[in-house]
Amino acid sequence: MLKINDLHANINGKEILKGINLEVKPGEVHAIMGPNGSGKSTLSAVLTGNPAYEVTRGSVEFYGKDLLALSPEDRSHEGLFLSFQYPVEIPGVSMVNFMRTAVNEQRKYRGLEPLSATDFLKLMREKREIVELDNKLASRSVNEGFSGGEKKRNEIFQMAMLEPRLSILDETDSGLDIDALRIVAGGVNKLKSEKNATIVITHYQRLLDYIAPDFVHVLYKGRIVKSGGPELALELEERGYDWIKKELGEI
Amino acid sequence: MNAVQQYIELYKSQKNLIDTHSSEVMNGLRDEAVALLESRGLPSLKDEEHRRTDIESIYAPDYGLNLGRIEIEVNPYEVFRCDVPNLSTLLYFVVNDSFYKSVQPAAAKLPDGVLVGSLREMSVKYPGLVSRYYGRIADMKRDGTVALNTAFAQDGFFLYVPDGMVLEKPIQLVNILQGNVDFMVNRRLLIVVGKGAQAKLLVCDHSDDAAVKFLSSQVCEIFVDDDAVFDYYDMEESSENTTKVASVFVRQGARSNVLVNGIVLHNGVTRSNYYTEFAGEHAELSLCGMAIVDKEQSVDTYTFIDHAVSHCHSNELFKYVLNDSARGSFAGRILVRHGAQKTEAYQSNKNLCASPLAKMYTKPQLEIYADDVKCSHGATVGQLDQNALFYMRSRGIPEAEARMLLMFAFTNDVIEQVRLDALKDRLRQLVEKRFRGELAKCSGCRACR
Numbered sequence: 244m245l246k247i248n249d250l251h252a253n254i255n256g257k258e259i260l261k262g263i264n265l266e267v268k269p270g271e272v273h274a275i276m277g278p279n280g281s282g283k284s285t286l287s288a289v290l291t292g293n294p295a296y297e298v299t300r301g302s303v304e305f306y307g308k309d310l311l312a313l314s315p316e317d318r319s320h321e322g323l324f325l326s327f328q329y330p331v332e333i334p335g336v337s338m339v340n341f342m343r344t345a346v347n348e349q350r351k352y353r354g355l356e357p358l359s360a361t362d363f364l365k366l367m368r369e370k371r372e373i374v375e376l377d378n379k380l381a382s383r384s385v386n387e388g389f390s391g392g393e394k395k396r397n398e399i400f401q402m403a404m405l406e407p408r409l410s411i412l413d414e415t416d417s418g419l420d421i422d423a424l425r426i427v428a429g430g431v432n433k434l435k436s437e438k439n440a441t442i443v444i445t446h447y448q449r450l451l452d453y454i455a456p457d458f459v460h461v462l463y464k465g466r467i468v469k470s471g472g473p474e475l476a477l478e479l480e481e482r483g484y485d486w487i488k489k490e491l492g493e494i
Numbered sequence: 495m496n497a498v499q500q501y502i503e504l505y506k507s508q509k510n511l512i513d514t515h516s517s518e519v520m521n522g523l524r525d526e527a528v529a530l531l532e533s534r535g536l537p538s539l540k541d542e543e544h545r546r547t548d549i550e551s552i553y554a555p556d557y558g559l560n561l562g563r564i565e566i567e568v569n570p571y572e573v574f575r576c577d578v579p580n581l582s583t584l585l586y587f588v589v590n591d592s593f594y595k596s597v598q599p600a601a602a603k604l605p606d607g608v609l610v611g612s613l614r615e616m617s618v619k620y621p622g623l624v625s626r627y628y629g630r631i632a633d634m635k636r637d638g639t640v641a642l643n644t645a646f647a648q649d650g651f652f653l654y655v656p657d658g659m660v661l662e663k664p665i666q667l668v669n670i671l672q673g674n675v676d677f678m679v680n681r682r683l684l685i686v687v688g689k690g691a692q693a694k695l696l697v698c699d700h701s702d703d704a705a706v707k708f709l710s711s712q713v714c715e716i717f718v719d720d721d722a723v724f725d726y727y728d729m730e731e732s733s734e735n736t737t738k739v740a741s742v743f744v745r746q747g748a749r750s751n752v753l754v755n756g757i758v759l760h761n762g763v764t765r766s767n768y769y770t771e772f773a774g775e776h777a778e779l780s781l782c783g784m785a786i787v788d789k790e791q792s793v794d795t796y797t798f799i800d801h802a803v804s805h806c807h808s809n810e811l812f813k814y815v816l817n818d819s820a821r822g823s824f825a826g827r828i829l830v831r832h833g834a835q836k837t838e839a840y841q842s843n844k845n846l847c848a849s850p851l852a853k854m855y856t857k858p859q860l861e862i863y864a865d866d867v868k869c870s871h872g873a874t875v876g877q878l879d880q881n882a883l884f885y886m887r888s889r890g891i892p893e894a895e896a897r898m899l900l901m902f903a904f905t906n907d908v909i910e911q912v913r914l915d916a917l918k919d920r921l922r923q924l925v926e927k928r929f930r931g932e933l934a935k936c937s938g939c940r941a942c943r
Contacts, residue, residue: 291888295880319890331885335903344899345889352890384903401889 244269244440245310245409250301251465252289259285261465262301267409270437274451274476275444277462278484283444284328286462287411291325292318305409319345320352322408322439326398326415333385338397341385342367342404349405370403374430392423399430406434411442416450428453448480461487497554498535498638502528505645508561515563516648519617519625520682527634527644536638546823546855547765547794549639552737557678557709563592563648570594570670582916583666583696586610590671591679592649609654610665613682616652623654627686631743632713637767639739643680643713650682653695657688657719664694664725664914671701671708671736683714687722689747694725694914701732708732712740720747720774725913728756730764731924734791741767746806748774755911756783757921758793759928768797772806772834779808784908786901786928788817795823801830801837804864810841813908815901815929816852826871827859834864841871846904848878848897898929 245267252260259282267273277283289296290303292315303310305321313321333341346366347357358366371381374396386394395415402410412431416424431441431454443454451459451473459475460467461484469475469487479487488494505512505528513521536553537544570587584604587594593612609616617624634641651667669681687693701708710732718724730738738761746752758764770779785793799808814822824843845854858871878900886896905925912918 293884293888295884314893315884315887316890316892319888325888327885327888331879331881333879333882333885333900333903335906336899340899341886341889341891344891344895345886348892348895349890405889 244306246304248302248304250286250289250303251299252285253297253299254285254295258299259296259465260289263462263465263467265460265467267440267442269408269440271458272435272441272443272454272456274456274459275442275462275467276446276459276476276479281462282465283462284413287325287413287442287444290318290411291315291323316348317352319405319407320349324402324405324407324410326395326402326410326412328413328415328417330386330389330394330398332387332389334387336385338381338383338385339367342401345401346404366404370400373403373433374399375426376400391418392420395419395423395427396430399427399434403430403434407439409440409442410434411444412454413444414446415443416445416447424450425453448476451476463487463491497550498531500556501553501642501645502532504559511561512646512648515561517614517617517621517624519621519628520614520647522625523629524645527641530634531638531641531645534635534638534641536642543796543825546821547763547792549739549765552709552739552763553639553642555676555707555709557707558673558675559646559678559680560590560592561646561648566590566592566672568670568672569596570668571596583664584610585666585668586651588649588651588667588669588681590673590677591647591681593651605659605661607656608659608661609652611652612649613652613684614649616654623686624652624684627715627717628684630715631717631745631769631771632715632741633743633769636769637741639711640713640741643682643711643741646680647682647713648680650684652683653685653693655687655691655693657690659688659691661691661693664696664917666696666698669697669699669710669712671699671710671732673702673706673708676707678709679711681710681712683712685714685716685724685726687716687718687724689719690721691719692723694727696727696729696914696917699728699730699732699738701736706735708736710736710738710740712738714740714742716742716744716752718744718746718750718752721749722747723751725753726755727912727914727917728754730756730758731760732762733760734762734789736761737763739765741769744768744770744779745773746771746777746779748776750774750777752778753780753911753913754782755780755908756795757908758783758785758787759924761787761791761793763792765794766796768795769800770798770808771800772803772808775803775805777806779806780811780911781808782811782908782911784812784905785814785822786905786925787814787820787822790819792821793823795825797824797826799826799828799839801828801834801839804833804835804837806834807838808840810839811908811911812843813905814845814854815848815904816845816854817848819849819851821853823855824873825857825859828861828869828871830860830862830864830867830869832863835866837864837867837869839867839869843873844904845875846878846901847875848901898926901929902926
């Protein structure tokens with residue numbers, strides 16, 4: 244579904260991604276780990292089309308389409324989803340209004356009629372339960388006054404509403420206590436199927452105890468320097484990143 | 495001939511005609527007004543309080559005035575359909591600057607003692623009552639446009655709510671500008687809300703879309719006595735060829751509660767002055783407003799809140815959204831006088847410049863002479879939040895829609911101040927339409943088409 248080929252990207256003229264290669268197939272879970280500043284969040288921002296980043300080389304194919312040529316909204320319509328590391332507060336825009344607009348724009352893109360108010364609210368109710376999101380939060384402004392845990396649950400709730408083909412979870416575990424982590428990870432697992440895929444960006448093995456990866460990649464200085472199975476995450480947890488730096492001849 | 499001189503000469507040559515078609519109470523202030531106008535002139539761009547709107551140029555053209563009160567052939571009740579559903583207001587009209595006489599039967603049934611109608615007529619019928627209030631707070635020395643309005647105003651709207659009367663139904667006044675030559679109107683509003691009384695007034699401005707220029711001058715005096723509650727909503731939905739120069743003066747008695755909300759949805763050039771004064775302790779004022787301007791439109795607001803006595807509370811919130819080459823200005827002065835202890839005065843002016851050519855000037859001005867007060871002010875001029883925009887787009891909301899939602903959200907807290915649910919709903923719809931470009935011109939009344 245996703246083929247990243249030699250991807251280079253800049254922010255403010257500084258090169259952050261220096262040749263990423265990655266292929267993701269339906270049903271797979273990929274974990275991307277790596278030290279701070281290695282480019283993990285940049286990769287998710289570039290894939291979803293954040294205009295602050297400039298792609299200088301390489302290509303990304305998503306179901307055969309040139310992903311980089313699509314606007315952020317069309318990438319979403321094509322089935323790409325990013326759970327933000329820092330979900331944005333939007334005062335004055337209610338969750339209901341926000342989600343209804345998002346869902347109906349997606350339906351429009353796919354040639355479907357907009358959902359009726361009743362069907363929409365029913366859908367909201369169903370999906371809310373997946374992450375145990377309070378009804379009160381759903382009627383408030385987007386992320387405004389939400390706690391850290393509520394914001395992350397809200398991200399997974401939106402993921403449930405939009406049913407993406409590929410989800411990127413950018414440090415979804417950061418700022419979560421154990422209970423919230425279990426709820427969030429449980430939500431992700433409930434949404435998992437043979438047809439969709441997940442890229443999990445994380446610092447810690449902890450999240451991978453709940454969301455079991457098929458592949459683990461180490462991103463370092465803008466490149467994927469090592470790939471392996473789930474055991475690689477355990478090894479990183481135990482040994483840190485120095486041994487990889489050593490392998491690269493840096494230490 | 496300079497701008498002021500033509501009005502002074504017009505006044506001198508037409509004094510009889512003006513007086514004949516007005517009332518003694520209104521005529522009583524004219525000579526003083528003209529003398530002030532002659533000695534002080536109109537505000538100029540050099541005046542600190544008028545730096546952003548060129549009043550002299552606005553008044554310079556040779557506008558027509560209907561001093562002979564020639565009736566205009568229009569029945570606003572037939573052509574105007576108020577589309578604020580469920581608001582069920584008592585509806586009145588002022589066409590140009592004449593009160594439209596044939597009042598709807600529904601509106602005629604008012605509780606005993608409540609007076610609503612033509613200012614001219616009411617001041618003939620109740621000269622004692624009207625003269626107690628007319629021209630008492632509209633300070634002509636402060637602003638030449640008020641003096642000019644006082645010199646020429648012949649009619650307008652009068653609302654009197656006696657002590658203790660709670661008027662359940664909101665009153666709606668629709669000002670319609672119509673004409674086929676460049677035209678000037680001088681309209682006068684006088685509102686008196688007695689002790690412990692309650693009322694709500696919604697004033698809507700509409701104008702003809704004809705290819706002529708309108709200059710609409712309005713002076714509104716609002717007296718809210720002790721323990722009274724009054725809401726004043728002023729909604730402008732005029733055309734690009736309309737210039738509005740309006741001054742609202744409010745005097746509040748002890749423990750009174752006043753809400754003033756000025757909303758500009760569509761206009762040409764608008765200058766609004768709000769002067770409010772606390773005359774009794776423990777009174778509350780909420781003064782707010784919003785403007786959505788684009789193209790070459792301009793909105794300039796000046797507010798002056800006078801905390802003359804102690805224990806009063808004022809809350810001020812103005813928000814503008816500017817697009818294209820629109821210009822906005824806000825100057826908010828708050829004066830806390832000696833001895834006005836325990837005053838609370840909060841001011842906030844937030845502006846969104848949605849295009850690189852839009853310009854906003856904002857100036858908070860707090861003068862505090864008491865030492866036990868809580869006051870704050872804040873002014874911001876910013877662009878749309880790029881992070882929020884990207885967040886929404888990443889959820890599949892197209893950029894234009896996301897921008898619209900953000901701009902709508904920005905103005906929402908001013909709409910939230912409205913204490914009339916039906917009007918709140920209607921405003922949300924109108925604002926959304928406005929942002930979608932579906933309100934490219936005045937659409938509120940059929941008289942405009």
